[in-house]
Amino acid sequence: MNLGPHLYSKLLRWDGGIENILPDLTTGLPEQVDETTYTYKLKPDTKFSDGSPLTSEDVKFTYERIAKAENASPHRYKAGPLASVDTPDEQTITFKLSEPFAPFISFSATGWMMILSKKFVDAAGDRFQDVLGSGPYVISARQKGVSTQFKRNPNHHNPERPYPDEMDFRVIPDAATLDAAVIANELDFAASGTDKSRIEAMLAANKDLTDMEHASHHWNMFIMNCRDTNLVFKDKRMRQAMNLLIDRELYQAIVHSTGGRPSGPVTWGFSNYAIPQDDLIQRPGYRPDKDEDIKEAKALMEAAGFPDGVKLQCATVTAAAHATYNAGALALKDQLAQYGVELELGVTDMAGIQAKRAEGNFDCMVYVNGGSQEIDEHIYGPHRTGQARNVNGFSNDAIDALLDKQRITLDDAERKSIIMEVQELLLDEVPTAWLADPIYHSLVNKRLIGYQPWLVFDRSSELYDAWIKA
Amino acid sequence: MTRYVVQRLFMVIPVLLGVTLVTFFAMRVIPGDLAQATLGENATPEAVAAFREEHGLDDPLVVQYLRWVGGLARFDLGDSFRGADQPVLDEVLRRLPVTFELALFALFFSLIISFPAGIISAVKQDSLADYSARIISMFGLAVPSFVMGSLMFTLPAIWWGWIPPIRYTGFTDNPIDNMALFVLPGLALGAGLAGSVTRMIRSQLLEVLRQDYIRTARAKGVAGHLVVYRHAMRNALIPVLTVIGLQVGVLLGGTIIIESIFTLPGLGRLMIESVSLRDYPMVQGIVVFLAFAYVVVNLLVDLTYAWLDPRIRYS
Numbered sequence: 001m002n003l004g005p006h007l008y009s010k011l012l013r014w015d016g017g018i019e020n021i022l023p024d025l026t027t028g029l030p031e032q033v034d035e036t037t038y039t040y041k042l043k044p045d046t047k048f049s050d051g052s053p054l055t056s057e058d059v060k061f062t063y064e065r066i067a068k069a070e071n072a073s074p075h076r077y078k079a080g081p082l083a084s085v086d087t088p089d090e091q092t093i094t095f096k097l098s099e100p101f102a103p104f105i106s107f108s109a110t111g112w113m114m115i116l117s118k119k120f121v122d123a124a125g126d127r128f129q130d131v132l133g134s135g136p137y138v139i140s141a142r143q144k145g146v147s148t149q150f151k152r153n154p155n156h157h158n159p160e161r162p163y164p165d166e167m168d169f170r171v172i173p174d175a176a177t178l179d180a181a182v183i184a185n186e187l188d189f190a191a192s193g194t195d196k197s198r199i200e201a202m203l204a205a206n207k208d209l210t211d212m213e214h215a216s217h218h219w220n221m222f223i224m225n226c227r228d229t230n231l232v233f234k235d236k237r238m239r240q241a242m243n244l245l246i247d248r249e250l251y252q253a254i255v256h257s258t259g260g261r262p263s264g265p266v267t268w269g270f271s272n273y274a275i276p277q278d279d280l281i282q283r284p285g286y287r288p289d290k291d292e293d294i295k296e297a298k299a300l301m302e303a304a305g306f307p308d309g310v311k312l313q314c315a316t317v318t319a320a321a322h323a324t325y326n327a328g329a330l331a332l333k334d335q336l337a338q339y340g341v342e343l344e345l346g347v348t349d350m351a352g353i354q355a356k357r358a359e360g361n362f363d364c365m366v367y368v369n370g371g372s373q374e375i376d377e378h379i380y381g382p383h384r385t386g387q388a389r390n391v392n393g394f395s396n397d398a399i400d401a402l403l404d405k406q407r408i409t410l411d412d413a414e415r416k417s418i419i420m421e422v423q424e425l426l427l428d429e430v431p432t433a434w435l436a437d438p439i440y441h442s443l444v445n446k447r448l449i450g451y452q453p454w455l456v457f458d459r460s461s462e463l464y465d466a467w468i469k470a
Numbered sequence: 471m472t473r474y475v476v477q478r479l480f481m482v483i484p485v486l487l488g489v490t491l492v493t494f495f496a497m498r499v500i501p502g503d504l505a506q507a508t509l510g511e512n513a514t515p516e517a518v519a520a521f522r523e524e525h526g527l528d529d530p531l532v533v534q535y536l537r538w539v540g541g542l543a544r545f546d547l548g549d550s551f552r553g554a555d556q557p558v559l560d561e562v563l564r565r566l567p568v569t570f571e572l573a574l575f576a577l578f579f580s581l582i583i584s585f586p587a588g589i590i591s592a593v594k595q596d597s598l599a600d601y602s603a604r605i606i607s608m609f610g611l612a613v614p615s616f617v618m619g620s621l622m623f624t625l626p627a628i629w630w631g632w633i634p635p636i637r638y639t640g641f642t643d644n645p646i647d648n649m650a651l652f653v654l655p656g657l658a659l660g661a662g663l664a665g666s667v668t669r670m671i672r673s674q675l676l677e678v679l680r681q682d683y684i685r686t687a688r689a690k691g692v693a694g695h696l697v698v699y700r701h702a703m704r705n706a707l708i709p710v711l712t713v714i715g716l717q718v719g720v721l722l723g724g725t726i727i728i729e730s731i732f733t734l735p736g737l738g739r740l741m742i743e744s745v746s747l748r749d750y751p752m753v754q755g756i757v758v759f760l761a762f763a764y765v766v767v768n769l770l771v772d773l774t775y776a777w778l779d780p781r782i783r784y785s
Contacts, residue, residue: 072520074512144561145743146638146735170636173730173739176620180627181636205628321746351507351748358506358518381512388512 003148003169005460008114008133009157011040011059011093012105014373014461021109025054025134025157030105035410036083036097038104044091047155048117049138054157056087061118063095071126074388078107078377100408102415103376110373111458136162136464145171163450163467182209182443188468189451192442194324196257199441212442213258214453217269217378218370220255220328222246222433225363227393232312232363236429237304242364243285243433244297245339246332254331255324256438262286263434265426266379266419273375273419275427283427297339309340312363315356321349328366328435357391365391371456375419376407383426394431475773482765489761490542493754494535504748508551525551538754547755552747558755561740566759568736571641571648572728573721575656577714580663587664588671593698595676603668610665616727619658623731636733655732659724663717670713674706681705707778715771719764 013024023029025046030038046054065071067079080101086094097104107113120132131139134157137150150167170187172178179198181187183205192214193199203209224233224242232238248262262281266274280286285293301307316329326347333343343364348356356362369389372378381389384403385396399422406418442453450465505521506513513521522528526537541548547558584607591603626632634654639647678684679702687697726738737756744752 069516072514072517074510074514074517076514143638143735145740146733168637170733172636172733173742174620174733176624177633177636177731177733180624180633183627184631184633186633186636206631348501349746351502351504351746352500353502354506354511355502357511358503388514391511 002111002459004114004133005111005135005458006137006150006167006463007131007135007139008116009046009054009135010109010111010113010115010460012109013464014109014458021106024109025059025115030108033094035100037094038097039092039094040108042091042093043157046134046157048120048132048134049153049155050132051155052117052119052132053090054115054117054134055090056093057090058118059093059115060085060087061121062113062116065116065121066113075112078103078110078112080104080107100410102407102410103374106374107377110377111460135460137167140166147171161464163465164463167463182206182445185445188445188448189442192440192453194256194258194260194438194440196259199258199443202443208446209443210446212444212451212453214440214442215267215269216370216437216440217267217372217456218368219263219267219437220251220324220435221367221369222328222332222435223365223367223392224431224433225360225365225392226395226431227360229360230363232306232310233392235304237300238306238310239430239433240284240428241297241300241304242336242341243430244293244300245336245341246285246433246435247290247335248286248435249288250335251328251331252436252438255327256436258439258441260436260438263437265383265423265432265434266375267370267437269370269437270375270378273416275420275423285430285433294339301339309342311342311344313346314343315346315348315353315362315365317350317353318347321353322368324368325353325366328368332366360391360393367391373456373458379403379419379422380407383422383431392431394429396425396429399425399429471776475769478769478772482762485765486542486758486761487539489758490539490754491535493757494538494750495531497748497750497753498531500745500748502748504551504750507748538751542758547758548751550744550752551749552752558751561752562737562755562759565735565737565740567641568638568734569722569725569729569738571652572655572659572725572734572736573718575649575652576660576663576721576724577718579656579660580667583660583664584667584671588668589675589698589703591668591672592675592679593694600672603672607665607668610661611669612665613661615659615662615724616731618661619655619728619731622654622658634732638733638735651732651734655728655734658731659721659728662724663714663721666713666717667710670710671706674709675702678702678706704778708775711771711774711778715768718767722760722764 009025011024011026012021012029014020015022021029025042027041027043030040032038042054042056048054063079063082063085066073066076067082081098082095083098084096086096088094115134117132121128124130134155136153136156138153139148140151141149148169152162152165172181178190179202182190183202185206185208199211203211222242224239226233226239228234252260252262261268261277264275264280268274268277281288284296287293301309314329314333317325319326329343329345333345336343346362353365356365369382370378380403381387383394383399384390385400402418402422402425406415406422409415409418440453444451447469449467449469451463452461452465454462505518505527509517509521526534538548545559547562550556550558550561587603587607591600594600623633635647635651638651641648684697684702687701725736726741729736729739730742737760741753741756744756
């Protein structure tokens with residue numbers, strides 16, 4: 001769990017889902033002077049938790065630090081094509097970009113754009129270990145890998161938040177222990193899941209729990225290695241064949257017993273941008289009639305030179321490391337075996353799978369990814385040529401051009417239509433067979449009011465309005 | 471005696487060198503780039519390269535190994551790859567008391583169960599008490615500690631809505647709360663050892679009780695309990711002690727899972743986290759530390775032989 005957003009503030013923040021952006025450190029949303037200039041105004045008297053002033057210089061320092069190429073931040077792109085940051089006074093920050101950047105405002109609300117204290121970082125060094133933020137909480141005690149206790153930040157810029165005086169985050173590595181702790185009311189909330197029988201058993205064991213059902217921003221994916229070195233999946237026809245052979249409904253039933261929907265290139269968490277479900281389920285690979293899909297898939301495999309099927313190295317992790325990856329790989333192994341596609345599972349741990357992703361050392365992989373709040377982050381990194389998150393080495397000039405174009409298109413409707421166009425191309429190229437968007441269930445103790453289940457990396461809204469009923 | 475101890479301590483060096491070799495190279499065989507694992511999947515190639523350079527990971531493995539062993543000779547276990555300036559030794563010493571206490575509780579429970587059970591089982595051979603002790607000891611041996619631990623943790627939650635405490639309290643902060651943390655994990659971990667020690671005591675005692683000198687003692691009118699405690703037990707204990715010494719390794723290994731189940735912040739849990747994060751220096755440091763502890767415990771066991779049997783001489 002990313003605890004940073006509870007400790008730091010950003011210029012803006014997301015409210016609940018991904019629909020509304022609200023001011024955080026600022027007095028309001030930024031003023032957009034022209035296509036490349038944004039001016040933010042800080043609230044008066046914003047302070048860090050130690051009481052030192054948080055000024056425009058700290059914001060400038062933070063953005064320039066992220067944007068600096070030598071720092072090699074994986075979130076560098078979130079600062080946009082930054083040309084300059086001006087601070088005419090202690091409360092005003094003007095960002096000048098070298099070209100329009102559509103996600104600039106929403107990226108300034110993500111959990112990664114936490115405002116640092118220039119003075120603190122200058123003194124502590126670039127690899128500082130302590131925390132000095134301006135978020136709703138400060139750390140009162142911490143045992144690495146065991147627990148972190150928070151208490152209210154007396155200098156938080158919003159005097160009405162947070163409601164709880166203290167929070168205690170525990171690290172519980174064992175899944176059965178975690179469930180037992182929830183059942184015994186030792187925890188007010190815990191990570192969510194998609195195993196229906198587990199959810200039902202816990203609800204039956206503890207009547208104080210309430211079940212919150214919610215969408216996710218995570219895909220279940222069957223990633224295919226599109227690099228030229230991969231003799232199978234460099235051929236688009238083989239990727240299309242796999243996409244057709246997979247029975248998404250069956251996959252969903254096996255892997256996520258809580259149900260969900262088949263997923264396209266954009267998850268239904270981004271409902272504004274995703275291909276509508278009614279439309280998606282008429283597409284090859286998604287349509288209810290699998291016979292036609294299978295017939296087409298066999299023809300494609302034959303045309304690609306694999307009429308009798310193919311043996312593939314499929315990377316996956318142990319069930320203990322990630323139950324979904326493991327169950328997904330096993331489900332697909334069974335499904336595809338019927339058509340001569342043999343998945344040889346290479347089981348490793350999470351570090352092993354990350355290495356395979358980085359090295360491109362696999363034929364295919366069952367993976368869960370996502371967690372983004374901004375559509376650009378969701379679709380750009382995994383599909384743009386050369387990006388770190390483009391793990392299957394996919395490259396397509398037309399898609400690259402559209403992905404770049406949506407970034408500089410400020411008109412929402414136009415940007416949405418470009419993203420739809422990208423999805424159409426991706427559904428034809430299928431670098432990945434997008435499998436499922438499961439329905440997640442979060443079990444929350446009834447005494448915890450105002451909790452918002454939040455399945456993105458930035459969890460600052462999760463507890464922003466939460467309070468405990470006595 | 472002193473000469474023997476010094477000799478044994480010198481023998482620790484090749485053992486530990488062997489441990490360092492195996493640990494160091496075994497960690498490198500595990501698939502997964504540690505720079506990638508440490509920095510996350512979004513890490514840029516530049517960040518990965520900088521990390522590798524900073525930690526000397528581009529050097530040949532032999533150079534890396536010698537650098538690490540050189541540090542060990544100066545009692546420097548190196549720095550963790552997770553975060554800056556985090557000496558492995560500091561973290562190991564911070565977590566050690568938890569693991570030590572868990573092992574101690576496990577040992578305590580195993581001994582208070584196994585000694586009476588083993589003695590009664592031998593003295594009352596083929597009685598109901600004997601059969602009960604044998605069944606219970608078989609159960610302790612057959613059920614792995616992690617299953618026992620999981621059941622001990624989850625069943626009370628399901629039946630009574632209660633779980634053992636999961637917030638760690640240091641012994642110096644609150645001794646009662648601290649010891650309460652270790653009761654169930656100690657039992658879960660000690661059950662296996664209790665089973666094997668019970669069986670060992672029973673078989674050793676049965677053998678000793680059939681010896682001539684025991685018969686003589688009985689013929690001389692020595693009371694039954696004195697025959698067992700004063701004459702039989704002392705001779706029966708030597709192989710039992712050997713088993714206990716050897717089982718310390720099993721106990722230390724068992725802490726890895728038990729600490730995770732009972733959320734105890736000990737070395738075992740640190741080890742699991744470090745393996746999954748490919749924190750090589752931390753894993754290596756913990757393994758060397760545990761190996762050293764194992765060797766020392768077995769040396770102490772060897773030294774107690776002379777106390778139990780005065781005929782034993784060390785040279």
